[in-house]
Amino acid sequence: MPRPGRRDRRHREDPRLAPSLAVAVRVGDTPAQLFGALWPQDLLELQPNPHAAGGLELPRLKAGATLECLVRGAAGPLASVWRRIRATAVPHGAHEVSQFVRLVDPDVLDDPLCPELAALRRDLDALLRAPFLAILDAEELPTVLAMLRQRHFAIGARLMTQAEAGNSLFIIQHGVCKVLVEKDGRQYEEARLGPGEVVGEMAALTGDRRSATVVAEDEVLAWELQARDFEAMAAATPELRQFLTELLTHRLESALHPADRVVGRYRIQSKLGQGGYALVYAGVHDILGLPVAIKMLKHTLAMEPEFAATFRREAQVIARLNHPNVVRIFDIEEHCRTIFIIMERLEGRSLKEELRRQGRLRPAQAADIARQICQGLEYAHGHGIIHRDIKPANIFLPLCGPLKVLDFGLACVSGLDDRCFEGTAAYMAPEQILGNVLDARTDLYALGCTVHELVTGRLPFEAEDVLQLEEMHLTAPFPDPAASVPDLPPVLAAFIRTCTQKDPAARYASAAQACEALRPLLDPAAAVRPPSRRLLTLHCVHTESQRQALEALVQEFTQRAQSLGVTLRASEFGEL
Incomplete structure (x- = not known):
């Protein structure tokens, strides 16, 4: 696929006075990563060999050895004119073998550098140290550098103004900028940004208007990148998507004003955790x-076109799931090129935390937890949704009430192959590892692994290497939990063994069948009785001018109440 902004290679100037930016080198079969602007007159210091013991050995080059280098010539500031050369290693000093070499290319003359090229060299060095560009692979740099335009700002000049269209971003090379937010007729200083930092990236990416004014505190030299180019880069570069997540996370957690922490109709208060x-x-x-939990997907996932399209389709189904053992999803918001999942906020702890606290659970506890998970899965499977990542971290134990199965927001439609979000290797069914078609029995395998961990305190298979762990799930016999827990009830041991059969046909056919297998272990007296019902009456006294706004509020309140299973009735009494 052609990269955006690529220039015609025919329009390049004389390379004889060109600087060379070496971004990747191979010394024989050994890769050596380089960074910085390298010129024909420069000495090249190779980085430590990562393949050597301890990573300390430096590649040793004999005089006359060749290096394959990717270099660029200057066809205008930072233009994308690159070529591959084979440079010759020339010893530095009297050493026959040296870790320092010169790059000598017959096509490049050793003329002294003119002032213009020396300035260009400084610009390149500064840009490559900026975190925004340092995260990019060598192959991405030519295209990105070709997109940049140098801008000079005098003291007090504005790089951008609040509420204007966000059509570009800036990478600051020199100087300091103040970020000012105007709110309610007052101006607040939000931040100060210096060399290497990026400003205006979110508005450039989303197309929203600027959320702040940025003013040069002293003379500022910056590089401008147009929004259309930035968006294409973000879509094509996973590392840049991760960088965007970090920027947005920093903004949400450090914003001084409430307006900067709002996502749709919801205001972010504090961070709960991350995965x-x-x-x-x-x-x-x-x-x-109303309190909610807001889950922000990282850009590496949310900006994947196939995932985003699938997620939007499935979100319509997932948001309709309404069961006591399934966490409730209220809303989906798209903001800053990522997806926010709005869920009910729960007080309590995860099953993973409970397992860490207790070491292992009593068989009766594990059986009751397995029963409730089965009930939630049975409901979801009945709506054509499989979870695909059942594990203790995704089971929540509220302070009161039934447990909740979390993360149906990343589930998949039953019958899809492995195009959706991957699960966790320690709990993966063989068909999931192989990328085969998944169904309800895939969740039962993960449930069996989870219950094994609950009663033994250990995962069924453990390995440092993920591939080795997956191979064990594919071929190794599943460990007998009764060998570790002699007093384990035979019914629960049989439940674990049946759930974790390699062949899906040998497992329980459904979550309902798995739940039924646990019945002999459950105390009938502990069965959940229907809760008592109570009546709450609310009267709203209003004027005619308030009617329209009140009706909108009542409609939203009604939807929220119905999502909780509350029966709502409204009556109007007319004028008082």
Whole structure:
């Protein structure tokens, strides 16, 4: 696929006075990573060999050895004119073999550098030290550098103005900028940014208007990148997506003003935790004041076109799931090129935390937990949704009430192959590892692994290497939990063995069948009785001018109440 912004290679200037930016080198079969602007007159210091013992050995080059280098010539500031050369290693000093070499290319003359090229060399060095560009692979740099345009700002000049269209971002090379936010007729200083930092990236990516004014505190030299180019880069570069997640996370957690922490109708209050694919915040509905949990997907996942399209389709189904053992999803918001999942906020701890606290659970506890998970899975499977990542970390134990199965927001439609979000290797069914078609029995395998961990305090298979762990799930006999727990009830041992059969056809056919297998272990007296019902009456006295706004509020309140299983009736009495 052609990369955005690539220039025609025919329009390049005379390379004889060109600087060379070496971004990747191979010494024989050994790769050596380089960074910085390298010129024909420069000495090249190779980085430690990562393949050597301790990573300390440096590649040793004999005089006359060749290096394959990727270099660029200057066809205008930072233009994308690159070529591959084979440079010759020339010893430095009197050593026959040296770790320092010169790059000598017959096509490049050793003329002294002119002032313009010396300035260009400084610019390249500064840009490559900026975190925004340092995260990119060598192959991405030519395209990105070709997109940049140098801008000079005098003291007091504005790089951008609050509320204007966000059509570009800036990488600061020199100087300091103040970030100012205007709110309610007052101006607040939000931050100060210096060399290497990026400003204006979120508005450039989302197309929203600027959320702040940025002013040069002293003379500022910056490089401008247009929004259209930045968006194409973000879509094509996983490392840049991760960088965006870190920027947005920093903004949400350090913003001084409430307006900067709002996602749709919800206001972020504090961070609750994070995992491999998402961050979770405590939040509140900005109008109703209802507490929620807000899960922000990392850009590496949310900006994957196939995943985003699948997620939007499935979100319509997942948001309708309403069961006591399934965490409730209220809403989906898309903001700053990622997806926010709005869920009910729970007080308590995860099953993983409980397991860490107790070491292992009593068989009766484990059986009751397995029963409730089966009930939640049976409900979800009945709606065509499989979870795909059942594990203790995704089971929540509230302070009161039934347990909740979390993370159905990343589930998959039953019958899909392995195109959706991957699960956790320690709990993966063989068909999931192989990328075969998944169904309800895939969740039962993970449930069997989970219950094994609950009663023994250990995972069924353990290995430092993920591939080795997956191979054990594919071929190794599943360990008998009764060997570790002699007093384990035979019914629970049989439940674990049946759930974890390699062949899905040998497992329970459904979560309902698995739940039924646990019945002999459950105390009938401990069965959950229907809760008593109570009546709450609310009267709203209003004027005609308030009617429309009140009706909108009542409609939203009704939807929220119904999601909790509350029966709501409204009556109007007319004028008082």
